[in-house]
Amino acid sequence: MKNELRHGRLKFISFLIIDLLCVVLANVLAVRLYLGISSVKYSMEEHLPVIYLMLCVDIIVTAAFNTLREVLRRRKRIEILETFKHVVISFVLLAMVLFTTKSGADYSRVIVFLAYALEFFLMLGCRYIWKKILMRAYWKNNSDSALLMTTDSFATEALSDLRKTGVEVKSIFLLDSKGQKSIEDVPVSGSIEDAIAVLGWDLAKKVYIYGLDHQMIPDALAAACKEMKVKIDLVDFKYKIIDVKTVKNDDSRYGSLSFIEGKRDIPFPIRRVYWITETEADLHRGHHAHKLNCQLLFCPHGKIDIILDDGEKKETVTLDEPGKGLLLMPGLWREMIWQESGSVLCVLASEYYDPDEYIRNYDGFIAYNNEDGRKKDN
């Protein structure tokens, strides 16, 4: 059962039984209500054929129109629409049956109308409660459960990072999904709707965005989180060394070919590419930080040291091979030192060039980082 729920499939039988009970209950209530407020002589026995008919119609509509499709994954708004559709189709079908059999006059129309109106609210409420019960039964202890959004290249690392902090990842939404069903036994949400459904039914209490810029959070996910009051956390890392995919030919004369795809190998779309050439050894450049710009630095030729400073500690990364990339997130002070003349530095950037987005003063950088930290804390 757990697996079925996990993969979005379910046996509809329990929902169908609940629907049928709602049909009966709606009719009983409708008859009671009607008899309570009117002096017309009409009994439950007289109404029984309508109840049987409505039960048959309900089963036919469920099967023919597949009205319980993905019932567990539907969010509230979709559920209201689907239940409404189900009730309207059932009503039309019943009216057609009564009309063609010329038996409509035998029954109270008011009660039929009333029964369908009640059926709608009962069905909606019962489906909702039943879904909650199913979800709660199968996913207990999920206070630290989360939906992870990242790219394929970061998924394994993100999972291990989150697990270390005690977070249980219930589902992964990959921005560049290639149809994976799961990663390290964690199911992958095939679409943004699936990812939102995971939140909709309380499977995950939080969303972790790993290695992505906040601008890459899909609008639908951001809106759903707002609506459901689910917190989005950007899992921060300041920099990462990544392996740039490289193809080497058996014949060494062919050299090697390296490539990077925006939003796949790096967590941002590439808006700008620049490179620095014709350099002397011991050239120092940089001395700035970015407020927004994410970058991938690589050195296809030569050797360059990149000194990174987050305001608290300094670290040096040496770029000395075409297959080595340095992913830099905003808020890092950097200095580049050319170790060999002629070394080439290439940069893929997430933003268009904007001098206002640079921080070129170190004290300003420290002040900006502290201010940014305060914003995150609040």
Ligand code: TYD
């Ligand atoms: P700068 O960012 O200061 O280089 P570095 O930090 O590596 O020393 O850029 C040098 C000059 O090039 C500066 O006048 C701005 C200009 N420039 C652009 O016009 N567009 C760009 O995309 C970049 C990166 C720089």
